[in-house]
Amino acid sequence: MTDSSLLETRSQLPNTGFRFMTPAKLLGSLVGIFVISTIVFSTLYGVEKTRKITTTVERALPFTTTTNDVCLTPYCVKAANYLLESIDETVEPCEDFFHFSCGTWIKNTRIPDDVSAQSNFNLLRTQLDYNVVDLLSSPPANDANEPKAVVNARRFYNSCIDDTEIETNGVNTILLLVNTEFGGWPILQGSSWDNSTFDLPDLLFQLRKYYSNIIYRVDTAVNEENSTVHNIEVGQSNLALGQKQYYASETNVTIAYRQLIRELANALGNDTSMIDQDVNDIFEFEKNIAKYHWTNDEQRARFNETVRTTVGNLSFTFNTTFDFTDYVRRCYLLGNVTLQDTDIVAVSEVEYLNNISLILKQASPRTIQNYIVWRFIMGATSLMSQQIRNIRQRFDRIFHGTNAERPRDVECGSLTNAYMGFAVSKLYIKKYFxxxxxxxxxxxxxxxxxxxxxxxxxxxxxxxxxxxxxxxxxxxxxxxxxYPDYLGSDNNTKLENDYAEYNFNSSYIRNALKILEINVKKSFQLLRKPVDKNGWGDYSxxxxxxxxxxxxxxxxxxxxxxxxxxxxxxxxxxxxxxxxxxxxxxxxxxxxxxxxxxxxxxxxxxxxxxxxxxxxxxxxxxxxxxxxxxxxxxxxxxxxxxxxxxxxxxxxxxxxxxxxxxxxxxxxxxxxxxxxxxxxxxxxxxxxxxxxxxxxxxxxxxxxxxxxxxxxxxxxxxxxxxxxxxxxxxxxxxxxxxxxxxxxxxxxxxxxxx
Structure with a gap:
């Protein structure tokens, strides 16, 4: 899960916005009487269009086809239809097999406004998303005694589609959190922000409660040298724009990114006196961080530079003024885990950590506070009012190419599935598998x-x-x-234990923040648990x-x-x-x-x-x-x-x-x-x-x-x-x-x- 988890679920689970019909209706729509009769006629009488590739294809056929060789079951007719609607036989398969196989589909496909691409995976995910919506919005059967985990999945979903509650409380709840726990967002306070209270380790710690790995990453992972146990991982976090290439030169994306910060600050605050300067400082700060950020292929190529040490020796492992030992210890206390000096720590991207320490030392408290809180605000836009989400959408239009939000029910179904997937699956496999x-x-x-x-x-x-x-x-x-066997069983003990803390009310934003806190706690508690080699992963x-x-x-x-x-x-x-x-x-x-x-x-x-x-x-x-x-x-x-x-x-x-x-x-x-x-x-x-x-x-x-x-x-x-x-x-x-x-x-x- 990424730092901006409530936001990023959207890009991880792309959706088309097109409601799939039930299999029976879809079959009826795709293979109506005309299509079936046309295909059967073609089968019986050999009526085919003359195509450019006929010679090539027929040369590869090992035998002559008869009517007895043709599958006319409902599924075969359906499959024939979706392939015929995809293939472009004016393209030579030996020259460009992609456009031969997909050319007609591409010509006839429109990318929905709420996604940046359309594909078979997206279409199937859309179908699943609408299935989940139907499951969560439909009342349980009269005789059903649903597990508490499923009841709370429904509660989370219902709170998410409650636009009235979100419009009333979304912005205020986030701003209250920012002001009371994070020390405020200076860009909203102008010159009145007091930098004398700035405390970087505490700020990062307060944000880490909500799964926010900003600048630095501290997590639990399987010990790669002994896969039966877990260890601590320390390394770089992510960038708001994903990869450092986006920061290398001025583009429409960097312009839109700064505009996003500016518009959100204007919408959330009243003091605009320092917004322009703060926006530029935030961007330049992140741009400096990006210079030292390792790309995915650099991480892959430089894995051998990962340093394995212990909590007791962590402060001696690399040259930084930031007290990682204390920070890591505090983070694990969020899961009620007291670290020992002998606990193993895997430190990756050491070069990044050293350089960022220097950048932090040279930057002003105002800039650091502005940037770190900004990253939280950016991730929380999906929790707030329609006005805030519209501002975010204008950025997404440039960055992803999307022109609209997904339907709210689909968005909420996807989020519920992302955070309580096994509770949702309890319903899903019974009806759809x-x-x-x-x-x-x-x-x-x-x-x-x-x-x-x-x-x-x-x-x-x-x-x-x-x-x-x-x-x-x-x-x-x-x-x-x-699916795991326990989901098909009447014994719900494991399901209930896994979601024991997921107790929700009618406030979507508080439910969402609670899920993030639970996930942080569970992540740190893994350190003291053996690796379940036969278990299904949380995100599978x-x-x-x-x-x-x-x-x-x-x-x-x-x-x-x-x-x-x-x-x-x-x-x-x-x-x-x-x-x-x-x-x-x-x-x-x-x-x-x-x-x-x-x-x-x-x-x-x-x-x-x-x-x-x-x-x-x-x-x-x-x-x-x-x-x-x-x-x-x-x-x-x-x-x-x-x-x-x-x-x-x-x-x-x-x-x-x-x-x-x-x-x-x-x-x-x-x-x-x-x-x-x-x-x-x-x-x-x-x-x-x-x-x-x-x-x-x-x-x-x-x-x-x-x-x-x-x-x-x-x-x-x-x-x-x-x-x-x-x-x-x-x-x-x-x-x-x-x-x-x-x-x-x-x-x-x-x-x-x-």
Whole structure:
């Protein structure tokens, strides 16, 4: 969770603002009588449009299609429809597989005003968001005795949609907190602010009560050298604009950022005498901090500079006038944890910490106080009145490319799900998760995991010693699928214990602040608790559209929320499932062996366990990936990707595609004549449809601001690259579509790690 957690949930859980219909209504809408009759007519009589790529595609088909080869079940008709509405056959797949697979969808898709991009993931998240709204807003069944955790999730949601209460109390509650606990926000007080009471450690401590890691980060994490216990982490915090590149030169973003501070100060205060000067000082202060801020790829590359010490020796570890020892001790008292001198501390970004200490020493108390409180105010805008949220929206329009707030009920449903995900999931899995899908998804995961084991065994660049250990790690990888068992049980003890402190009333802002305080307390209390290797992480609740690999647990998780169309459906032909969720499964497995995951052994300890020779060979292959991805241009904004930043996800994308494809081939060989073609798409082989559905997963249309923001800050490559790069490295893609290496979507020198 980020510092501005109440704010950032919005960007983490993008939403389209489009209300999904129920599956039955959606099916009826998508495949009406006209569509069905047209497809069936095309199936029976071979009526097809003449397309540019017909020769290429048909050349790859292994046999002639008959009506007996076509799947006409309701799901197959639905799947055919969404693929037909996506493919652009005027584009040659061997030249640009992304626009071949997504071109028509892109032309016909509009980006809703309340998001900065539209994609399959966003659409599925939107569907889930509206499902959550329906669950939380609908009264429980007459005979239902709901767990207290669920009752409080409903209370939190209801307080969040209470606009009247927010308009009445939101601003005043925040300002009262700022003035009574934080020492005021000088920009609102003009020259009357008294700097004689300024106390930096106390200010940071008071803000840390509400999950605000500002300037410095103090948290609990799994001890990377002994994954059975936790340790303390100290390092840099984040920047308001995410990455330091935004501060390097004057742009429309930096102008809008300063305007955001100015407008919020004007709206919240009456004394405007020093606002302009304060705004400039705040920005220049953060700009100086940004010079020393480590980017994501720098953190990845410089991990070995992390210093491991103890609480007792912390003050001797790096050169700073800030008393970290006292600050860390005070922070952990928020969780009623008294630190011992022998408690382990992992200190990262030491160079940043030293330089920021000098910046703080040279800055005025007014500037520091203004900046730190500003970061809290920026994160709290979503808690306040519509006027304040409108000011924030004007900034988001520039930074993210969004033109409107999400509907309030959707925003509140997402927040409730983010903070009380397992309580929400108690309702979600009962109504929306198909239990029959569990066995099939488990079978797919096992098939893909076995395929990866075969790929490891056949690897020619790993020496025997490293290979044996890698195979052992892959075999012991823990699986979480759907939801934890206790959520499906009538025994609610664990759920109630986990949310015992979540007792809410009608005040949204007080409920939100209480959640932040609870999360801080729980985070610090983890230090004295053993690592639950089999537990579901706090942010991998079943009611999310995502998948995870946790290196410290050597664990893959596939929550119920992602086990849905178009990624997975129990009635879908297997080539669609393997090309959808199958690639995601392979992606998460491969994370255990990407540039970061490969540093953790089978028990989740970050220790050397490969030979130097194998590491050297891995780095050579990794470098090929980095160079390849750094040479792709995002034409929309005419900027190249950063292969160093995205290398882990890129390695996982390439490995996941290969593992899922080979697993499907093996399944198809053992289950002949089971998978039929799709109506209207029968000129495509099942292997071609595997790749088409894979590409469909990453169709995206985005604003320029979104593309720029993602390119600078996201460890994932953008959608077009996630389609083109892995397929261009895969000779089985060339074979399926009859591509010649050297064409736009087929590399001659393919980059292969796994």
């Amino acid at each position: 198909d239990e029959n899908a569990l066995n099939e998804s488990i079978e797919m995961i096992n098939n893909i995991q076995n395929t990866f084991l075969e790929m490891l065994n056949e690897s020619t660049w790993m020496d025997a010693e490293s290979k044996v250990k890698a195979i052992e790690k892959a075999k012991t990888m823990n699986q979480h699928i759907g 609740a079943p009611s999310v559209v995502n998948a995870f690999y946790e290196p410290s647990k050597n664990q893959i998780s596939f929550p119920a929320g992602i086990l849905q169309t178009p990624f997975f459906n129990k009635d879908a032909p297997k080539y669609l499932n393997y090309g959808g969720i199958g690639v995601i499964i392979g992606h998460e497995i491969t994370h255990g062996f990407d540039d970061t995951g490969r540093q953790f052994d089978k028990d989740g300890n970050r220790i050397p366990w490969w030979t130097d020779e194998t590491i050297k060979k891995f780095n050579e292959r990794k470098t090929c990936i980095i160079n390849q991805y750094s040479n792709y241009t995002v034409t929309q904004i005419n900027m190249k990707g950063d292969g160093n930043l995205t290398q882990g996800e890129d390695i996982a994308d390439n490995g996941g595609l290969r593992e899922a494809f080979f697993a499907y081939q093996k399944w198809a060989a053992n289950n002949k004549n089971v998978d039929n073609r799709l109506p209207g798409l029968q000129k495509y082989s099942s292997e071609q449809l595997f790749f088409i559905n894979y590409a469909k997963s990453w169709c995206i249309k985005m604003t320029n601001a979104h593309a720029l923001n993602r390119l600078r800050t996201d460890v994932h490559s953008l959608g077009p690259t996630r389609v083109i790069a892995p397929t261009s490295n895969f000779d089985q893609f060339d074979r399926a579509f009859g591509c010649t290496p050297g064409q736009g979507n087929s590399r001659k020198d393919k980059c292969i790690v796994w």
